[in-house]
Amino acid sequence: MKLLDRAVLITGGKRIGAAIAVDLARRGMDVALSFNRSKQEADEAAAAVRAAGRSAVLIRADVSQAQECDRLVNEAAASLGRLDVLINMASVYKSVPIGEVSEAVWDATVDVDLKAAFLCARAAIGHLRAAGGGRIVNFTDWVAASGRPRYKGYVPYYVAKRGVIGLTEALALELAADQILVNAIAPGPILAPPGTTAEEYKSVETSTPVGRWGGEEEIVKAVAFLLESDFVTGETIRVDGGRHVR
Secondary structure (H helix, E strand, O other): OOOOOOEEEEEOOOOHHHHHHHHHHHOOOEEEEEEOOOHHHHHHHHHHHHHOOOOEEEEEOOOOOHHHHHHHHHHHHHHHOOOOEEEEOOOOOOOOOHHHOOHHHHHHHHHHHHHHHHHHHHHHHHHHHHOOOEEEEEEOOHHHHHOOOOOOOOHHHHHHHHHHHHHHHHHHHHHHHHOEEEEEEEEOOOOOOOOOOHHHHHHHHHHOOOOOOOOHHHHHHHHHHHHHOOOOOOOEEEEOOOHHHO
């Protein structure tokens, strides 16, 4: 798919989401960014998109709520005049001991990491069909893509991210005839979380076959590949430096 003068909605406008937004703007796309609490980061991303010469729209939304997902997608399409791409990045990542996983804790993660991806995709389908086709890119996790849990304390997160892979495959089958291609990206050690110690940083490097953290640019390149490809759908691409093979 040619990206020039197309429009993308990215749910989540900080860190890696911001880097994707700027790269796609440089490739000629107008960008809508959703945020819930991280307004400053979203503002900075929008400013960078505009500096690249493209339109940027910021929309506050709680994607754990169905009506908010519908409003977000429809407002993005209306503001940009069309919608060609949806990138589902909004995520809750929090360690919770299994004995403390209440229904509320479960819902807080699964509703954002899995349900919102479906709800936003469902809302976007009509707009993508109207554009003559499009792309949906979901975000899962290298651990989920490996097919087995590796860290304790992440039951809702792991289950949700495994579900994202299934959702991606099912949507790819449903929407292929409409030329709407649906894929997922499973990041590994891309950016160190805030508070990572030097020892933890080095441990990740040692555990990664290529011997380093990837950096946001590796995700940016993977997204661009999936948007520009006209024949890849239903796929989950692991961008993890080989973590899954060790």
